[in-house]
């Protein structure tokens with residue numbers, strides 16, 4: 415799938431009038447990578463329509479918007495709702511500019527939400543994606559965290575960093591695997607220990623406890639990843655990173671419905687494709703106890 419990029423100007427996504435959604439990071443001295451194709455608005459709309467099983471004509475009307483509303487907002491629009499109301503509800507839900515007049519930004523967000531979300535469903539029945547080779551070594555901080563991941567997951571983290579770098583975006587893996595004890599410590603914070611609550615999961619109940627999950631942070635301050643030390647925690651660019659990860663076959667936390675977690679990526683084992691997160695974690699705990707391969 416082509417990469418969706420967005421040009422960020424004062425945190426607002428501006429798209430060229432050619433109606434192609436092309437993306438570029440705010441660092442001006444970095445050139446976008448033209449190897450990646452851009453996706454035309456027509457292609458984006460048709461892909462969304464195809465995914466939703468409505469008429470594929472690139473001309474979204476009430477049928478398409480009703481289906482988008484159901485997919486994005488989680489329920490059918492009220493029978494009396496005007497198209498404008500439906501569009502605005504979708505835009506609001508996606509954090510897109512809420513004007514009832516969907517342009518490339520809204521469509522890129524819809525595409526991510528509708529087509530990206532079910533990347534796992536598309537792969538249903540297939541094995542877990544795998545990458546050959548170790549990938550290009552990343553910056554030292556990332557490598558330290560990548561080393562805590564299962565060998566099978568490491569090339570995915572490096573590939574994601576490299577794909578982002580090709581777009582002029584520096585990301586680092588800032589969190590990898592935590593032991594059950596470390597997870598318990600984290601869970602205690604803000605509960606039985608001082609501090610802000612940072613986790614809702616006890617040891618064994620976070621996907622970070624099994625070597626399959628990692629978090630990334632965007633960094634700026636230099637074009638050299640080793641020297642870029644300024645973290646960027648809030649940025650619409652996380653959505654673009656999410657799309658890159660989804661392309662690789664990773665599951666992206668930004669597509670989760672309950673707790674949206676944009677920095678989070680994980681390699682979901684093939685057997686867990688249709689499982690709820692809690693059921694996957696239960697099976698992982700069992701496999702850990704019995705020494706069984708997590709991906710077999």
Ligand SMILES: [Zn+2]
Nearest residue numbers: 628629678679
């Ligand atoms: Zn995470």
